[in-house]
Amino acid sequence: NAIQATRKGKLQRALNTLYGSVLSTISLTVPAVLLIGEVTGTKVILGLEQY
Known part of the structure; x- marks a missing residue:
């Protein structure tokens, strides 16, 4: 668990x-x-286009 690792200083x-x-x-x-x-049939835009 990440929280336990943080508490142990790791x-x-x-x-x-x-x-x-x-x-x-x-x-x-x-x-x-x-x-x-x-x-x-829906167009999906990932927001990765350059402007």
Whole structure:
């Protein structure tokens, strides 16, 4: 647990846990949203365009 690691002074372990959680969440959410957009015929804008 990241909170327990932080309390024990293991900040690097806590940050690695945080980054891993964020990466896995993004890796699962973005493809799911794109798939739902394709199935429903909805245009999905990820906000990654350059201006």
